[in-house]
Amino acid sequence: MRWMVVLLMILIGLCAGCSEQEVIEPVANFEPLKCKPGKLDIKMHSSVATIGMVGDILLHNPLYTYADFNPSFAAVKDKMRSIDFLLANQESLPGGVELGLSGYPLFNSPKHIIRDLKNNGVDMLSIANNHTMDQTGAGLLRAIANMKVYNMPYVGAYESEKDSETKRIVEVNGIQVGILAYTYGLNGMPTPAGKDYMVSLTDKQRIEQDIQDMNMLADLTVVSVHWGNEYALQPSEKQKELAIILASAGADIIFGHHPHVLQSYTEIGKTKVFYSIGNFYSAQQFDSTNIGGIAQVQVFKNVVAGRTQITTGPASFYPTAVSRDKNRKFIVVPLSEAGSAVNFNEAWVERQVGLSAN
Ligand SMILES: [Zn+2]
Numbered sequence: 001m002r003w004m005v006v007l008l009m010i011l012i013g014l015c016a017g018c019s020e021q022e023v024i025e026p027v028a029n030f031e032p033l034k035c036k037p038g039k040l041d042i043k044m045h046s047s048v049a050t051i052g053m054v055g056d057i058l059l060h061n062p063l064y065t066y067a068d069f070n071p072s073f074a075a076v077k078d079k080m081r082s083i084d085f086l087l088a089n090q091e092s093l094p095g096g097v098e099l100g101l102s103g104y105p106l107f108n109s110p111k112h113i114i115r116d117l118k119n120n121g122v123d124m125l126s127i128a129n130n131h132t133m134d135q136t137g138a139g140l141l142r143a144i145a146n147m148k149v150y151n152m153p154y155v156g157a158y159e160s161e162k163d164s165e166t167k168r169i170v171e172v173n174g175i176q177v178g179i180l181a182y183t184y185g186l187n188g189m190p191t192p193a194g195k196d197y198m199v200s201l202t203d204k205q206r207i208e209q210d211i212q213d214m215n216m217l218a219d220l221t222v223v224s225v226h227w228g229n230e231y232a233l234q235p236s237e238k239q240k241e242l243a244i245i246l247a248s249a250g251a252d253i254i255f256g257h258h259p260h261v262l263q264s265y266t267e268i269g270k271t272k273v274f275y276s277i278g279n280f281y282s283a284q285q286f287d288s289t290n291i292g293g294i295a296q297v298q299v300f301k302n303v304v305a306g307r308t309q310i311t312t313g314p315a316s317f318y319p320t321a322v323s324r325d326k327n328r329k330f331i332v333v334p335l336s337e338a339g340s341a342v343n344f345n346e347a348w349v350e351r352q353v354g355l356s357a358n
Helices: 002-017 077-082 112-119 136-149 161-165 204-217 237-249 346-353
Strands: 022-024 044-057 085-090 124-126 168-172 175-183 220-226 253-257 265-268 271-274 279-281 291-304 307-324 330-334
Touching: 044 175, 044 220, 044 253, 085 112, 085 220, 112 136, 124 175, 175 204, 175 291, 204 220, 204 237, 220 237, 237 253, 237 265, 237 271, 271 307, 279 291, 279 307, 279 330, 291 346, 307 346
Parallel strands: 044 085, 044 279, 085 124, 175 220, 220 253, 253 271
Antiparallel strands: 022 044, 044 291, 168 175, 265 271, 291 307, 307 330
């Protein structure tokens, strides 16, 4: 059997740079000792994908009055679109004009934010956060209906029990990616009586079970979690405790948000943990709330002789800032291009998060 192990190791080495779904045939001049041809399936398939998330999309006044958000993302569109699967935390739910648009404290956003996020590379919205019930259960249902209009997948809040039980698993370059989302709370706004399924809360036992179930079905489990203390530049003890629980249950990537500012990145075993990825698009007034970015992780899938191996490669963080265009409209720009509009630079982000842009 030893030669089989050696052969597989050679083939794994050879396939380090092969592209999606490429099949590597046995090396022509490799002498496989004494073996009956056809007895061993040594075909190897390899895929690579980038999985990313941007932080809070929070349409304060005057953002919710904009008729078109494409100019807001124009400067980072290419970067957003370059991520194979990109999540966003849609903190202000897009219930649409019928409910009356509003900013803080009870948000309700126009539905075309969904259209424009999709157009700029967002593949799924995480909608479990402390504002999910701002417009009651009826508002959530309208927001979900609007996401369906634009064929935008969502996770973390649901229209029915059946919807909440439907696993969010998407195929990204041949990799089955499972996505879960939770929030610590709902600002005291209750879910309708008997409809606890409408929002996923950070209930420890439930999350552990959800992750274990997802691991049985997907190659990779990504958890989007709304947690921590607002404006705190360091993760809280509660965040750290929950991160350990999520990692122990088998989460591969944890994307955290809610503090509105950047917090550190860490690894717990093989689990990549972004404690807080900040605001991506908002009109908050404090300097550090204008800094956000795109968190991403490379994922590799190798299938050798029928066995699947998933590995996650380097994590990175591409810093962005909320700035103003010449008409004073709020836009997202690469931090490197923000200039004097913000008091933070890439070196600060690199120290704060602990990751570089590449
Ligand atoms: Zn929040």
